[in-house]
Amino acid sequence: MEMKHLEPFAWGYRHAEKKDVEYRIANGIYTFAEEFEIELNVKNKFVAPLGGMGRYAVNYARADGITLRREVKERNIRDYPELEEQINVYFDYFFPYETHRVISKYRTPEEEKLEINKCCWAAGGGHSNPDYEMLLRIGTNGIRNRIALFRNIHTDKGGFYDALERTLDALELLARRYREKAAEMLGSAEGEDKKTLARLVKAFENIPQNAPRDFFEACEMFWFCFAFIDVDSPGLFDYALGRYYENDDPADRWECLEGLWELFRETRTWNLCVGRSDEFGNDYTCALTYDVLKMAREKKYDTPNLTLRLHSGSPEKLWREAAETLSSGIGMPAIYNDECVCPALEAIGVPPSDAHLYCMNGCNQIDIFGKSHMGLEDGEISVAKALEFALSGGVCRFSDEKLGADTGDAASFKTFDELMAAYKKQIEFMADYIVRTSNKAQEIFAERAPNPWKSLIVQGCIEKGLDYKNRGPIYGHAQVLTEGLPDAADGLAAIKHYVFDEKKYSMAQLVDALDKDFEGYDELYRDFKGYHKFGNDLEDVDGVYAEITDHLYRYFQTKRTFRGGVFGVGCSTFHRAPNYGFHCGALPNGKKKGERLLADSIGATPGCDKNGPTALLCSVMKGNQYLATSGNVMQIKFSKSQFCTERGKEAFIALAKAYFTGGGQTLQVNVVSREELLDAVEHPENHQNLLVRVGGFSQYFVKLPQPLQENIIARTEVAL
């Protein structure tokens, strides 16, 4: 066993010592292409070096640059004791290169505590949406031409372009090795396998150098490049592959799509987006758009995370297909409104033609397909915590330490404006931390974790002669997520009503009650907990919500990123909300210390919306979503029995259309299953907003008499 074979990436990296980091990484990738042990599983239909890099102790990952895996190192030492010394030398060599370790050095102990106590955090990894449309259209030959062209323009960037070409060499080498392997296996293969192998051999004679000739070749080329280093988000799938799908044999293309779908599941592929309009309102729905929706509901896999883009010119049939897929209970597709997202992007400087190429990055963050490094999770901020800080003079009620800004003793606030000013100062304090740390991290990534592969397939890099991580892509906006906006709005509205308008309680009483977790303040607790909640179409609390949303989003947008964009804000909670809730003390919306409940999207805190989905959406529409360039998740739940009827689907479509017309950005629909209904019987307080179709009208499940609940559970079981 040789080190070159055991740790090819590390070997290649080390054997280009005189070159710069970019080239060394490219050389590591090249060595990987040389040494990777090809296993060709014909049953998969399409082939790629799956999990390639991930199997080494020193690996090069999608988001984080160089990362080390101790367990692989130890296994290698066990298997090859004679190489122990060398293995350790390699490992230790890369220790200082691990990006996240470097970033953490730049945080002060106080800032560490902000992160530990779930106030906010900064500097996560990154997803990407490379331009597979371009790659498929021009092939690696076309990319080489582009490099040649810009090499002559940026004459001082020779090293960078060398690295890019080295990476293309690696891709082509690996493709050649796959073709040889397939040709070798072809001799002894039979039946269906033989057919697939023959197709693969034929395909690899053409790709990846040239554009694919049919859908099979397009899939193979897409999949091979997609999984070359590490799988991520396919992005605008029907934009990249739709043209090859259009004229192929329907049975064969469906089978190809099915093959890809199985691979997507196996590799837990991130976000796949279909449907689109352009800046003139033309619709680009194609056969592949419909078939992706159909595939998703037939397979019922939880990945890829499916997104559907809609606009006012989307065909009715597409809306119906979307409702059909949602009714299968997979919670997908998430539907997005071009007429909200595109203006939002245009407002931060993206020209209309590019804004209409948006897709989802990872989970629900808005990215621009093939032209951007928007990162992902550049930071997250707990808005509920900012309110807690404003009421405690910056003291965290979870850790009892002063972590926030100094905004004075809340008990002495004389007006609501004073309180609001304190709250905003706390938000800005945490926002500044996020911006500072995230920008530092972006700089470190640029320095230590360049990405020659993404530089090839994300537009801007070749043209500028700059790496993907180092301001290369055309767009470099950042994404910050929020937690607990509705909860903070509820709390502020209740304080305004009871303390400043009605004057039933003083600020001192409220602060004391929160300090004591409402102990001995029964009436105050009942009043604050029972006060108007966001999500019921009530002017006062919705107004507060609109104001604090506007402030938060606009404040971040004034901040520039290292990558050359602005900080955008959005909300997608990944089920993290309960943990953020747990780390907050008592809040004026009636949340007690230790309770986990926090809103799980920009909608109401679970159980607080009691006037039905139209009222909920009316509330949400009062917030300005044209500022949310990072994705503004709005979750809405329906019961299976209500949704899965013609009438239910029609009502849903009408609901979504009205929401989109009113400036809504996205809807994520849960069609509720039996388990959830059972849980609603057990814990009704968490399911106040669960709608079920009780014949004549939509009724809240928890309000029904018990026998009828049982009845509906039984009915749902049948419906499943």
Added chain:
Amino acid sequence: MYAVIFDIQRFSLHDGPGIRTTVFFKGCNLRCLWCHNPESQSPEPELMFYADKCTGCGKCRAFCEKAFTELCERCGKCASVCPCGAKEQSGRKEEVKEIVKTALRDIPFYKTSGGGVTLSGGEPLLQADACAEILRECKKNGVHTAVETAGNVPFSAFEKLLPHTDLFLFDLKGINPVLHKQNVGVSNSLILENAGRLSQTAKDVRFRMPYIPGYNSDEVFAVCEFVRALDKPLELMAYHDIGTGKYASLGREYSLKDVRVPSAREMENLARELGVMFNPAFV
């Protein structure tokens, strides 16, 4: 102008086309044995008490000494102090202006769904002036309007609503006057007469019949005949025991304990046989 109502329900899908907001008026002059909204019958606000939620804290006794005694008038005012939701006041006097404001909030959703506002009850036509006012305001704002009625009111009440109503949903409980009196407490002569007159004058009328096995189920053929003669559509709605719990909370006895709940399939088959529609809404 005021109206006594007991609920306004947004996102209502079965009281006419599209997404609707339904205003439930309080007070009815029929006493159908199977009524699933018994709180809709009395024209006054009243108390609903859910014993299983009561913690015995005594706050209502402190508020009103009549609470839980024989002197209690079930006015429901004590519900305002109940901390555990065991006491609820059903029904409220609300300004028509306010009702209209709520009813118009979902206009964006009416537009995309072809929905609108429905007045239901109780018997909304017992408050015909308030109804007319609400409907007029809705029409002024381009909203589709529907009225659900049992029809036991002087036709002059209908006349007030006619110019502002796009659709009447007219309930027929039976044709046989004796059986009708037994089931709902009043004769049906006025109802049938109104059905005929309304069919001549209203923009659109749809008839609905609650199907209660053993009570009016034999009437279904006669009702079909009657509606067919008027050349209007008819839909059947199946009996359900959904309202049972409400009787107890009002301190009343539910007299239809042993009626079988027909299945959806059974109703669909019956409707097909008769050439009418089946509305899966409960009655």
